[in-house]
Amino acid sequence: MTEVTELMRPEGEALNTKEVLLNLGPQHPSTHGVLRLVLQLDGEYVERIDPHIGYLHRGTEKLAESFTYTQIFPLTDRLDYLCPPSNNLAFALAVEKLLGIEAPIRAQYIRVMMAELARISGHLLITGALPMDLGAMTALLYAMREREMIMDLLEMITGARMHTSYCRVGGVREDLPDEFLPKIREFCEIFPNRIRDYERLIENNRVFLSRTQGIGVISAADAVDLGLSGPNLRASGVDWDIRRDEPYEIYDRLDFDVITREEGDCYARWLCRVDEMRESIRLIEQCMEQMPEGPFQVDIPTIAFPVDKERVHCSMEALIQHFDLSAYGFDVPAGEVYSVIEAPKGELGFYIISDGSPKPFRMKVRAPSFVNLQALFGVTNARYLADMIAVLGSLDPVMAEVDK
Amino acid sequence: MTGERPVDLLSIIGSFVGAVEGLGAAHGIHAFAVPPEQIVEFCRFLKEHPALQFSFLSDICGVDHYPDLPRFETVYHLYSLNNKWRVRIKCRLGDPPHVPSVTGVWRTANWHEREAWDMYGIRFEGHPDLRRIYMWDGFEGFPQRKDFPLRGYKDKLNPFGAEGPPPTQPDLATRDIPQGGH
Numbered sequence A: 001m002t003e004v005t006e007l008m009r010p011e012g013e014a015l016n017t018k019e020v021l022l023n024l025g026p027q028h029p030s031t032h033g034v035l036r037l038v039l040q041l042d043g044e045y046v047e048r049i050d051p052h053i054g055y056l057h058r059g060t061e062k063l064a065e066s067f068t069y070t071q072i073f074p075l076t077d078r079l080d081y082l083c084p085p086s087n088n089l090a091f092a093l094a095v096e097k098l099l100g101i102e103a104p105i106r107a108q109y110i111r112v113m114m115a116e117l118a119r120i121s122g123h124l125l126i127t128g129a130l131p132m133d134l135g136a137m138t139a140l141l142y143a144m145r146e147r148e149m150i151m152d153l154l155e156m157i158t159g160a161r162m163h164t165s166y167c168r169v170g171g172v173r174e175d176l177p178d179e180f181l182p183k184i185r186e187f188c189e190i191f192p193n194r195i196r197d198y199e200r201l202i203e204n205n206r207v208f209l210s211r212t213q214g215i216g217v218i219s220a221a222d223a224v225d226l227g228l229s230g231p232n233l234r235a236s237g238v239d240w241d242i243r244r245d246e247p248y249e250i251y252d253r254l255d256f257d258v259i260t261r262e263e264g265d266c267y268a269r270w271l272c273r274v275d276e277m278r279e280s281i282r283l284i285e286q287c288m289e290q291m292p293e294g295p296f297q298v299d300i301p302t303i304a305f306p307v308d309k310e311r312v313h314c315s316m317e318a319l320i321q322h323f324d325l326s327a328y329g330f331d332v333p334a335g336e337v338y339s340v341i342e343a344p345k346g347e348l349g350f351y352i353i354s355d356g357s358p359k360p361f362r363m364k365v366r367a368p369s370f371v372n373l374q375a376l377f378g379v380t381n382a383r384y385l386a387d388m389i390a391v392l393g394s395l396d397p398v399m400a401e402v403d404k
Numbered sequence B: 001m002t003g004e005r006p007v008d009l010l011s012i013i014g015s016f017v018g019a020v021e022g023l024g025a026a027h028g029i030h031a032f033a034v035p036p037e038q039i040v041e042f043c044r045f046l047k048e049h050p051a052l053q054f055s056f057l058s059d060i061c062g063v064d065h066y067p068d069l070p071r072f073e074t075v076y077h078l079y080s081l082n083n084k085w086r087v088r089i090k091c092r093l094g095d096p097p098h099v100p101s102v103t104g105v106w107r108t109a110n111w112h113e114r115e116a117w118d119m120y121g122i123r124f125e126g127h128p129d130l131r132r133i134y135m136w137d138g139f140e141g142f143p144q145r146k147d148f149p150l151r152g153y154k155d156k157l158n159p160f161g162a163e164g165p166p167p168t169q170p171d172l173a174t175r176d177i178p179q180g181g182h
Helices: A002-007 A060-064 A069-077 A084-099 A105-133 A138-158 A180-203 A206-212 A220-225 A266-290 A316-327 A368-377 A385-395 A399-403 B006-014 B036-048 B109-120
Strands: A020-024 A036-042 A045-052 A335-343 A346-354 A362-366 B021-026 B029-033 B056-064 B072-080 B085-093 B098-100 B123-125
Touching (some): A045 A368, A084 A105, A105 A180, A180 A266, A206 A266, A335 B056, A346 B056, B109 B123
Antiparallel strands (some): B021 B029
C-alpha cells in the first residue's frame, strides 16, 4: 500500500516532466532539403526553434564577383533549382537595366512563357509535397507526372531539364524550336484538368484538411512585418503581385488575376499556389497568341553572341566577337540597380553594383525562400511538432535558395 | 519607386529632422544616405509616415568598398505596398563596422542582419541574436570581404586555399557574441 500512495500525487501538482532537445534534419524528408532545426520540446509542444542553415552555402555572391556577367547565369540556375528560368530572367533584367537596353519583344515573350512554365513547375512540387509531408503520398506522384511534361518542354527548348541557363543579357540563347508550339498547346489543354485532379485528391481528404485548415495562421500585418512575399503573402490577404504592380517585360500586355485569400493558414497557401497555376496557363496561352516573329536577342555585337554560329568558323569579325565575349565579357556602366521579379517563391531581387568592369563589384541576391523560411519562427499559433511540419511545408522554402 | 509622384517623396523626406542626403534616382529607385546613428529613426519615420508607409523591408545587405574609405556600407531596400514605391538607404561605416539594428522596426531584418554580420563582420548593435548564419560557429574571418581570398585559407580541410593565416580579429571574434535563439 505504501508504494501506491507514493505514486499518487496531490492534486494540482505538475507531472514530473523534462524538456527534450530534438534534432530535426539536416537529412529529413520533411525539411525539404538540408535544413537542421534544433527543437526544444515540452511534450509535443515546441518551446523554441533554433534553425541551422548554410549546409548548401556555395557563396554565390562571392563567386559572382569573380565571374563575367554571362558566366553568372549558371550560378543563378542553382538558386531555386525548381524554376531556373525565373532566376535567369531576374538576373538578365538587372544587367539590362544597368546597360540601358531591352530585349526584343519576341525574346520578352519567350522569357515570360518560360518563367510561367517555371512557376508551374515550382508550384507543382509543393502542391504534391505538402500533402506528402502530412501523409498523403498520392498527390506527389500525380504532380511529378505533370512536372515531367514541363521538364520535357524545357529540355526541348534549352537542352537541359533543370539548369537551363537559357536567358542571355539582351535576349535568350536561341529561338524556340518548331516542334515546341504544338507541344505546349497540348500541355495547356491537358493541364487544367490535371489541376482539378489534384484538388479532388485533396479537398475531401479529412486528414489533410484538419492538419492545414486554421493551422499556422499568419495575419496580413505579421506577413508584411516578416517580409513574406509571393503566394505566402497573398494567402494572408495582401494583394501584391510584382507582375501587376511593377510590370516587367510584357506582363502589362497580358491579362491575369492576382490570387489572394483571406485565411492565411496552411491550406490557403496551398490553394493559392493551385490557383496560380491556372493563371500561369492563361498567361502562357496569351503569350503564344501574341508572340511576334523577330529577333530573339539584341543586335549589339559588344553584348550579344553572333546569332549564326556558323559564321564564327568563316568570318574573322564573328570569331573576334565570339572570342571577346567569351574571354573578356562586356563592360557594364558603373552604377547600381535593384531589380525585382515575381518569382514562384516571391520577390526575387538582384542588387548589383557595377564599377564599369565586366564583372560585378557586388551582387546581392534577395532570395525569397530565405526570408520566407524566417517566418516559420514568427508563427505563434502552430506550436505542436506536427503542425510545425505543416507550416514549414506550406511556406515552401527551397534550401538551395535559402543558402545561396 | 515608379516615379509617379517623386516630388512628394522628396519633400516629405526633406521634413525629416536629420542629416539625410539625397543620392538621386537611378533605375526607378531613389537613394538616400544616412549617418549610422540615425538609421533606426529614419527607418521608423519612413515606415510610420502616413503618406509613405514603407512597411515592407525587401533586403539589407553589406558592401565592402576595400580599399576605399570609409570601407563598409549597409544598404536597405524598402517598399511601400500602398504607393508602390521603392527606396534605397545607404549607411557608410568605418572599420570595424557597427550600426544600430533595425530589428525593432521590421522583424524580417533579423536574418538579413545576421547574414551581413556573417559575411562582412558588420556588428548590428541591439540585434537579439547576432550569430553566424551560413558559416559554422568557430569559422574565422568574414568571407565576403574583398581581402578574403576566393578559395579561403589553406588548412587541413582546404588544401587549395591561399597561404597565410586567417585574419583573426580579437575584437570581432564570434565567441563574445551573446548566445540566444528564437
